[in-house]
Amino acid sequence: MFDLRYHVASLTAVFVALVVGILVGVGLSGKGFVNDAERSNLNNQIADLRNERDSARASLDQATKGALALKDFSDSAYPAVVPGRLAGQKVAVLYAGPVDRGVSFAVEKAVRDAGGNVVRVRSLEVPIDVKAMEEALKRIPGQKRLLGTEHLDNLGNALAFEFAAGGKTPLWDALGKTMVQERDGSSTPTADALVVVRTAKPQQGPTRTFLTGLYDGLGRAGEPAVGTEVPGAAPSAFPIFVKSGLSTVDSIDTSTGRLGLVLLLQGAQPGSYGLGDLAKDGVLPPIPPVATQQ
Template identity: 30%
Template structure:
């Protein structure tokens, strides 16, 4: 049995240890700990200031590059697309301000925008009801395709082919004519809630010879099944627009080249990336110049992947050769 003396000795030991700790903490140990913390704070402050300086320098560089692109952009793109027309297709998530700035750059290059359509979420929605509605519309439009569809063509292929036939052509002469059949296709797609046509779908469109598709960031929260079906629809759209025109370009901001983004999907398909150009810096003046130069390259049969993402093969398309003085 533990006696009273044991309790006294235990309490004395506890208080003695506490007193020693207080003395050491207020003396030599406190000095060492305080010095160590002070050194760490000083080091972290130095590192923070260095990172802030690097950030400010990087932002200043970007601002200077944007200012340069704004200044020389008109001269770089002037007459690059003279006499050509472009159909602009917006995917869900496309930034309207980036689209407006890009359209301005196309016009500065001498191109006209023949049409602008915005695909709605229903074009890609993964629900059974949405899929059934798309299948019904695709079946109704199949007879209006310029060529008979393949026997194994899916719904996304039929819709993409119908839209491409309404918006673009490979023949420059046909680009000057209104297309009544194309107007019917756009009205059908619009009435089904699959797209919106700028200015309304009631008039016959004038087809373009080039196509520009604009996207945004991918939906990383979507299920694998939805992401896969969306990627299939993007791929079908790009393939059909490219085949039915003199060339197609897909453009978006940096996020579009990240996981599940449309540019990332394009670049993951080697065959498609070899024919459809991708631009991943549409949120910068340089990117909008890249769009014009990429469309110009498409006219010569070339294609490339441009921008600042790791998946890009170059910063910008090559400048067209200028005729030498005689």
């Protein structure tokens, strides 16, 4: 996958080297400090730099054309490929941190365009309040096994299971006031697919342990689970998502990213897709056929 920033940086470096080479050559030759052989060698180096500059320009032009062609293809393919792919599917969205309205709009648009429905959205307060969560857990019969910081990963796993399965959700009901920032939609429906978004900065200590358990649980929930994030997020959450068994898709603000999200939620080949450096599996997953009515 090409990166326009890399080409721009390369082109800039070549130009700088060329200018420096010319200035040095002119300055030295003008003062008689170099002999003919050295001057010839310097001229050859300058010629090589010119060739590199021209090559970099050509590569940048080609990359730009490729990016524009890909955008045109995605914009054209999106309305033809997406409809019906998530027909009747129920999607649950979980934010580690506050809801980002831009990401929320993109995710809900993609799901809606594909015929699916976002049945619930939850955003978690991070860092977590371990003491408040433990006090709430003590009031739930049979959940003492989850008490203690050494069990925070197990707690994250259990919450992930409830989030995906729906139905009765005693942990979410008990812990909601201590860890949920925003909520929308019912906890009851079973989710057919999951979206995870990290909007908070990377966490350490107990919160990191808890979130790792949560991501791991979502990755093992048995339904397609896709991680995404705010465009340009740094550092990216994708490495931890991938380690937890989640697929990832970037550039969710583009038709390419939304198409990738829909395909992954439909059950396409898991992996890391998009337009960024971490999209090691390509721009889009293979496009599965839409199930036809018999």
